[in-house]
Amino acid sequence: MRGVVLWFRRDLRLADNRALERALLLAEGGPLHLFFCVSPRLIEASTGRSSYLAAALRGLDRSLGGRLNLAHGDPAAEVAAFAARTGAEVVVATREFTPLARRRDERAAGLLEAGGARLELGDSPYLLPPGKLARATGGWHRAFTPFYRRLAEHGFDAPRPAPEGALIDAALSEPALRDPKALEVLGLPERFDRRRFGASEEEVLAQLASFAARAVEYPAGRNLPGSEATSRLSPALRFGLVHPRQVAAAMAGLPGGDEAVRQLAWRDFFAQTLASEPKSAWENLEGRFARMVHDDPSASPARERLEAWKQGMTGYPMVDAGMRELATSGWMHNRARMIVASFLIKDLHIDWRIGAGHFMEHLIDGDIASNNHSWQWVAGSGTDAAPYFRVFNPVLQGKKFDPEGAYIRAHLPELSHLPTRFLHEPWEAKRLGLLQPGAYPDPIVDHAREREEALRRFGEISGKPGSGPVGEAGQPALAEG
Numbered sequence: 001m002r003g004v005v006l007w008f009r010r011d012l013r014l015a016d017n018r019a020l021e022r023a024l025l026l027a028e029g030g031p032l033h034l035f036f037c038v039s040p041r042l043i044e045a046s047t048g049r050s051s052y053l054a055a056a057l058r059g060l061d062r063s064l065g066g067r068l069n070l071a072h073g074d075p076a077a078e079v080a081a082f083a084a085r086t087g088a089e090v091v092v093a094t095r096e097f098t099p100l101a102r103r104r105d106e107r108a109a110g111l112l113e114a115g116g117a118r119l120e121l122g123d124s125p126y127l128l129p130p131g132k133l134a135r136a137t138g139g140w141h142r143a144f145t146p147f148y149r150r151l152a153e154h155g156f157d158a159p160r161p162a163p164e165g166a167l168i169d170a171a172l173s174e175p176a177l178r179d180p181k182a183l184e185v186l187g188l189p190e191r192f193d194r195r196r197f198g199a200s201e202e203e204v205l206a207q208l209a210s211f212a213a214r215a216v217e218y219p220a221g222r223n224l225p226g227s228e229a230t231s232r233l234s235p236a237l238r239f240g241l242v243h244p245r246q247v248a249a250a251m252a253g254l255p256g257g258d259e260a261v262r263q264l265a266w267r268d269f270f271a272q273t274l275a276s277e278p279k280s281a282w283e284n285l286e287g288r289f290a291r292m293v294h295d296d297p298s299a300s301p302a303r304e305r306l307e308a309w310k311q312g313m314t315g316y317p318m319v320d321a322g323m324r325e326l327a328t329s330g331w332m333h334n335r336a337r338m339i340v341a342s343f344l345i346k347d348l349h350i351d352w353r354i355g356a357g358h359f360m361e362h363l364i365d366g367d368i369a370s371n372n373h374s375w376q377w378v379a380g381s382g383t384d385a386a387p388y389f390r391v392f393n394p395v396l397q398g399k400k401f402d403p404e405g406a407y408i409r410a411h412l413p414e415l416s417h418l419p420t421r422f423l424h425e426p427w428e429a430k431r432l433g434l435l436q437p438g439a440y441p442d443p444i445v446d447h448a449r450e451r452e453e454a455l456r457r458f459g460e461i462s463g464k465p466g467s468g469p470v471g472e473a474g475q476p477a478l479a480e481g
């Protein structure tokens, strides 16, 4: 073998990295070149995510003894140029499934072939590769529960440890080639809290171990944004500092562990949805939603309302706490994501795509499959979606999932002095003189009225009067989103 390139993308780790194992095998002790290309497109998409990526690359490079080759530019063209420069015969990478990644890989394969090399793709960033679990009747799964049942029945591989350091060392070529522009990106400052979100493989494995030790708290605690019951592994999973097989294995057999694997399976579920229906990234899966009437976010009052939502100034504390958590940390608890998404779509009548775009700009775990399909799930237009007529009441959601107000106090300092009973209805505190006028906004809309308006608009596209079992009824079923 003339040489092998391992092209890292969403698999920035050494343990259970099947592409790395394969590359070592193909290299047979010959030269192995480790390669990552910083895409300006990714950097422009989100400062938070770029900052996490930079930290993850620094960690990976450290564990590779500083021998990660770094390019900057169009990844397909750059990997082909790198293979030509090193004279490598084969480029190995983990297969990806988003429309953008698939187009990139098709181009890369063509360019490599023209240069006399080939691209070999395998494994996936999921428990099972999207498409593996077809329905008994053929086609992909539109409902989560049967998908999850099949996944659990099918099972998935156990994770494998990192290849021995000596093995990697022996194969690695030196010195690394580094584009100065890529090094600039690598030097980006950290815009996330590293104590909460590990950003090296070592830190992430410690985070996983700590999550496993708290697994028993997960089923009851995972819906409480004010608790620390969830894993916060989503950015690490997004960039592949850990593989979901490793998470599933760490949780296996623990009380609470099954629930964690079930949540992890949502990630697989949305990935198979996107892989099967690439247009669903930005188009409604359910066609009738194309007729849904939205307010125009470039015109008043939707423009100001959208801005208030982004700033966490809607006057509804649960919504505002979520949006401020996003703004300050680049992450948001799942329950809060559902509440703020429902508010944007059903109280402000703004198209889910605007919210999905805002999330993609700010989330350090921003992932097109999980994000956009979760937005469609809330909108009612996606797979296994929450029925449109179930409208989250932000006050009741707050009382139920943040009963002591821990989440609100953490993110809305202007309300933190209030007795708990006023935290979800600060307008009552204002009425009693416990909150100064101007200290916190009055609600920008009347939830009860906007819920009726949402149902009316839904009635228009469903051909029925907008009615149904509304309100908080059926909430437990929504918890899994």
Ligand SMILES: Cc1cc2nc3c(=O)[nH]c(=O)nc-3n(C[C@H](O)[C@H](O)[C@H](O)COP(=O)(O)OP(=O)(O)OC[C@H]3O[C@@H](n4cnc5c(N)ncnc54)[C@H](O)[C@@H]3O)c2cc1C
Pocket: 222, 230, 231, 232, 233, 234, 235, 237, 238, 260, 263, 264, 265, 266, 267, 270, 332, 333, 334, 335, 337, 338, 341, 359, 363, 365, 366, 367, 368, 370, 371, 372, 374, 375, 378, 480, 481
């Ligand atoms: C509107 C909206 C947008 C979202 N956008 C994203 C996104 O861009 N990226 C992202 O990773 N998740 C997204 N989610 C899903 C979920 O909110 C996050 O995965 C979760 O909050 C991450 O926190 P955690 O790691 O502590 O999760 P845990 O509860 O510890 O779960 C473990 C892992 O399982 C996966 N997971 C859990 N719940 C879900 C879910 N509902 N859908 C998909 N995967 C899930 C995640 O990879 C997560 O890290 C979104 C949810 C909503 C409602």
